[in-house]
Amino acid sequence: MLETMTTILAAGGSLMGLAKGATDIAQNMKSMIDKPDVDTTGAKQLISDLLDRLIRIQTEQIAMNDALLAIDHEQRRIDQFKADSVRYMLTRTEQGSLLYELDESQANGQPAHCICATCYVKHIKSILQPVAHNTLACGQCGGQFFKPDGRASAMFGIAPRSNRFDGF
Numbered sequence: 001m002l003e004t005m006t007t008i009l010a011a012g013g014s015l016m017g018l019a020k021g022a023t024d025i026a027q028n029m030k031s032m033i034d035k036p037d038v039d040t041t042g043a044k045q046l047i048s049d050l051l052d053r054l055i056r057i058q059t060e061q062i063a064m065n066d067a068l069l070a071i072d073h074e075q076r077r078i079d080q081f082k083a084d085s086v087r088y089m090l091t092r093t094e095q096g097s098l099l100y101e102l103d104e105s106q107a108n109g110q111p112a113h114c115i116c117a118t119c120y121v122k123h124i125k126s127i128l129q130p131v132a133h134n135t136l137a138c139g140q141c142g143g144q145f146f147k148p149d150g151r152a153s154a155m156f157g158i159a160p161r162s163n164r165f166d167g168f
Helices: 002-034 040-085
Strands: 088-092 098-102 114-116 129-132 135-137 144-146
Touching: 002 040
Parallel strands: none
Antiparallel strands: 088 098, 098 114, 129 135, 135 144
């Protein structure tokens, strides 16, 4: 959003300079036309310069409008995120990972899921996806989170040791 604001400020400054230049050209044209012996070549040149400035002003206005629309879009996205974010609670998994988990009372028919804590602070809702047993990954930033699924993670068995050397 800071980049967009910088673009708007730069476009605004440029617009002011272009508008002043266009005004100066128009004043010169008026004084030239008010003379009894009008220099048509000079008048045509001034008109051409004026049109050039006006076209640049219009281009800058379009760029400024695009930047304002981008700010509006970003603000709406952030507002939507904030409205939706109250449905999630920051939780620490048994393995120590931090993630945001959908509050069951706020599910609104959605299945249980978690969103990335890193993306959350950037106002991005990125639903974590399973990539391995007890491992969730963020498709946006690539972060991985370890969260048990409640089932035993593996069956362990220990083979009895033998003192007998079987060779290589």
